[in-house]
Amino acid sequence: MTNTINRQIVLAARPVGAPKESDFDMVEGAMPTPGDGEMLCRTLYLSLDPYMRGRISDAKSYAAPVQIGSVMVGGTVSEVVESNIGGFSPGDIAVTGNGWQEYALSDGKGVRKLDPGIAPISTGVGVLGMPGFTAYVGLLDHGRPKPGETVVVSAASGAVGAVVGQIAKLQGCRAVGIAGAPEKCAYVTEELGFDACVSHRDDNLAEALAAACPNGIDVYFENVGGAVFEAVLPLLNPFSRIPVCGLISQYNATELPPGPNMLPMLMRQVLTRKVAIRGFIQSDHLERMPDFINEMPGWIKDGRIKYREDIVDGLENAVPAFQGLLEGRNFGKLLVRVAPDPTA
Amino acid sequence: MTNTINRQIVLAARPVGAPKESDFDMVEGAMPTPGDGEMLCRTLYLSLDPYMRGRISDAKSYAAPVQIGSVMVGGTVSEVVESNIGGFSPGDIAVTGNGWQEYALSDGKGVRKLDPGIAPISTGVGVLGMPGFTAYVGLLDHGRPKPGETVVVSAASGAVGAVVGQIAKLQGCRAVGIAGAPEKCAYVTEELGFDACVSHRDDNLAEALAAACPNGIDVYFENVGGAVFEAVLPLLNPFSRIPVCGLISQYNATELPPGPNMLPMLMRQVLTRKVAIRGFIQSDHLERMPDFINEMPGWIKDGRIKYREDIVDGLENAVPAFQGLLEGRNFGKLLVRVAPDPTA
Numbered sequence: 001m002t003n004t005i006n007r008q009i010v011l012a013a014r015p016v017g018a019p020k021e022s023d024f025d026m027v028e029g030a031m032p033t034p035g036d037g038e039m040l041c042r043t044l045y046l047s048l049d050p051y052m053r054g055r056i057s058d059a060k061s062y063a064a065p066v067q068i069g070s071v072m073v074g075g076t077v078s079e080v081v082e083s084n085i086g087g088f089s090p091g092d093i094a095v096t097g098n099g100w101q102e103y104a105l106s107d108g109k110g111v112r113k114l115d116p117g118i119a120p121i122s123t124g125v126g127v128l129g130m131p132g133f134t135a136y137v138g139l140l141d142h143g144r145p146k147p148g149e150t151v152v153v154s155a156a157s158g159a160v161g162a163v164v165g166q167i168a169k170l171q172g173c174r175a176v177g178i179a180g181a182p183e184k185c186a187y188v189t190e191e192l193g194f195d196a197c198v199s200h201r202d203d204n205l206a207e208a209l210a211a212a213c214p215n216g217i218d219v220y221f222e223n224v225g226g227a228v229f230e231a232v233l234p235l236l237n238p239f240s241r242i243p244v245c246g247l248i249s250q251y252n253a254t255e256l257p258p259g260p261n262m263l264p265m266l267m268r269q270v271l272t273r274k275v276a277i278r279g280f281i282q283s284d285h286l287e288r289m290p291d292f293i294n295e296m297p298g299w300i301k302d303g304r305i306k307y308r309e310d311i312v313d314g315l316e317n318a319v320p321a322f323q324g325l326l327e328g329r330n331f332g333k334l335l336v337r338v339a340p341d342p343t344a
Numbered sequence: 345m346t347n348t349i350n351r352q353i354v355l356a357a358r359p360v361g362a363p364k365e366s367d368f369d370m371v372e373g374a375m376p377t378p379g380d381g382e383m384l385c386r387t388l389y390l391s392l393d394p395y396m397r398g399r400i401s402d403a404k405s406y407a408a409p410v411q412i413g414s415v416m417v418g419g420t421v422s423e424v425v426e427s428n429i430g431g432f433s434p435g436d437i438a439v440t441g442n443g444w445q446e447y448a449l450s451d452g453k454g455v456r457k458l459d460p461g462i463a464p465i466s467t468g469v470g471v472l473g474m475p476g477f478t479a480y481v482g483l484l485d486h487g488r489p490k491p492g493e494t495v496v497v498s499a500a501s502g503a504v505g506a507v508v509g510q511i512a513k514l515q516g517c518r519a520v521g522i523a524g525a526p527e528k529c530a531y532v533t534e535e536l537g538f539d540a541c542v543s544h545r546d547d548n549l550a551e552a553l554a555a556a557c558p559n560g561i562d563v564y565f566e567n568v569g570g571a572v573f574e575a576v577l578p579l580l581n582p583f584s585r586i587p588v589c590g591l592i593s594q595y596n597a598t599e600l601p602p603g604p605n606m607l608p609m610l611m612r613q614v615l616t617r618k619v620a621i622r623g624f625i626q627s628d629h630l631e632r633m634p635d636f637i638n639e640m641p642g643w644i645k646d647g648r649i650k651y652r653e654d655i656v657d658g659l660e661n662a663v664p665a666f667q668g669l670l671e672g673r674n675f676g677k678l679l680v681r682v683a684p685d686p687t688a
Contacts, residue, residue, distance in 0.1 A: 054616070059616075060616065061616040062582070062616050062617070062618070222611070225608055225611050226608060229607070229611065230607070238406070244611060244614050244615050245615075246615070247608070247611055247612060247615055250608045250611070250612065253608065255604070256603070256604035256605055256606065256608060256609060257603070257604065257605045257608065258603040258604060258605065259600070259601070259602040259603020259604060259605055260599070260600035260601065260602060260603060260605065261600055261601045261602065261603055261604065261605050261606050261607070262600065262605050262606075262607040263573070263574070263605070263606040263607045263609075263610055264569060264570060264591070264594045264597065264600060264601065265600060265607075266607055266610070267566070267569050267573065267588060267591055267594070268591060268594065269623075270588050270621055270622075270623040271588050271589075271590070271591055271623040272398070272403075272404065272405040272406050272623070273406070273623065274406070274622070274623045274624055274625060274628065275621075275622075275623050276620070276621070276622045276623075277614055277619075277620070277621040277622075278614075278618070278619075278620045278621075279613075279614040279615040279616070279617065279618045279619050279620075280618055281618060284618065
């Protein structure tokens with residue numbers, strides 16, 4: 001251990017609207033020393049995810065917010081540097097929750113070791129980690145797709161959406177994506193094998209989506225909210241299901257949008273088409289994690305599930321990368337490479 | 345059979361906004377004659393229900409609309425006058441779907457005979473019929489109330505809402521009603537035994553509802569929509585359930601209300617509190633009817649479920665009664681007594 005400094009990004013202020021650089025601070029903490037039953041982990045990859053916007057707001061949500069001055073939370077892939085825990089040895093690679101910092105201690109609870117032989121270790125916080133599991137449990141358990149049904153997913157080129165559509169195809173469904181940039185739409189159909197993808201930048205989104213869903217929508221996997229959701233409403237089939245995973249278009253909003261008020265329209269559709277809407281978080285479904293861990297690596301190995309990563313180098317670039325994520329500037333699962341990947 | 349005339353109310357025009365008298369016509373049809381496998385039924389009670397507003401609109405819904413010139417649909421309690429069907433004899437009392445007319449033929453399908461010894465036969469289209477069953481299956485199967493939870497129901501003094509709150513009490517829940525007139529609110533707490541009832545006419549509905557629900561809302565049984573639903577949103581607990589049964593405040597609307605757009609607010613609550621919303625119609629759950637028929641008469645006999653009827657005399661008064669229903673002017677289950685009740 002030659003390095004004695006641990007760079008960390010802490011929350012400096014609660015963002016109002018889009019997070020600013022000044023809402024975060026880079027600080028230099030002391031390198032922690034593991035005690036009995038602890039290990040020191042070095043962050044290799046930091047996962048940047050939309051949910052983090054909620055964690056730095058003090059609005060009531062499913063988790064307590066990050067406090068001002070505290071290290072930003074986040075999933076990480078780490079290398080064990082020193083270990084006083086049985087079962088963990090220096091050089092082990094594991095999925096940890098280090099947050100936005102170079103080093104952290106862990107007691108090993110909730111830590112999952114990774115086998116670099118199965119897939120690149122960065123996937124431990126991507127397609128083989130939280131975002132992949134979110135897609136898996138959200139689509140299968142809440143969306144309950146049946147062969148021949150139409151599954152629509154927004155943020156379709158993103159870490160969750162890309163997996164949702166590909167699992168929908170594996171279930172024998174028509175998969176339709178909604179994405180932004182033309183190259184993302186092309187990727188979704190040409191690389192990921194979705195049947196269609198429409199752009200939310202299209203002035204005629206509603207018409208384009210209707211054309212892509214000639215038999216209506218049976219499952220809408222919601223990652224976006226706002227105008228995209230409104231375009232989905234008229235197309236909902238009887239007994240359609242809407243797993244609500246995220247609402248990224250709304251996270252930076254500081255006030256409700258102007259009218260008309262679309263809430264009565266939604267409720268009318270819910271009533272007359274007997275729609276089921278369900279907000280969910282993957283951590284409420286950890287009993288399904290073993291099934292995911294059994295199934296997903298095979299799908300990836302067989303090329304049935306593809307993934308794309310958008311890797312930014314250096315912890316000092318985490319904040320601009322996160323800002324870009326909230327504006328859809330990333331293309332694929334967004335990661336920060338905090339230290340060189342020893343397995344690459 | 346001395347009478348040879350069958351008075352009928354037919355749809356004359358599709359209502360725009362609140363239905364007008366001129367949207368309906370009273371016509372005199374010929375008395376029908378039952379053929380083989382048919383019976384002639386005389387309407388005793390006609391049920392008037394909010395769903396009928398949807399059936400006279402041509403907006404896409406769960407049932408085809410009533411055509412212009414056709415007899416208005418509706419549940420009825422009838423007396424068999426002549427029968428060419430085994431198992432049905434003159435004098436039998438049965439729940440039928442005669443619609444808004446004095447006589448109709450039936451082939452006996454879907455017809456349920458009533459025992460006048462169990463309860464007044466009018467309840468066959470009320471607490472012991474479709475509205476009661478709607479409350480039963482919607483609350484128990486979609487609301488899934490657990491002892492100690494708070495169940496809120498709108499239109500709480502109505503045919504469905506009154507039963508919802510009382511079943512909630514039987515399940516060990518706190519039952520909170522939302523109603524309009526002060527006498528309805530008093531009835532809901534004093535007669536029906538709800539723990540609290542707030543008025544949607546209260547300028548401080550949101551505050552009053554919050555005060556009535558100190559532990560938040562676990563089940564909201566939706567009959568009303570609009571501003572009432574918006575008052576419920578902030579109070580939703582994690583994993584709360586919203587069975588959507590009706591939206592009576594919205595049925596006469598001809599356009600969406602002005603902003604702000606509350607849809608993003610709903611979706612935020614759905615996401616962060618993992619809310620389940622489900623539109624339903626009792627006819628999709630007929631497999632539960634035997635359970636209802638087993639349980640409900642006992643609850644009524646024991647005085648554990650009370651009910652109130654608002655009976656209007658004469659088919660010629662059906663239209664104004666229906667207009668009043670859509671404005672909340674009825675007090676209890678609304679019925680038209682089309683002919684004298686031979687069992688009363």
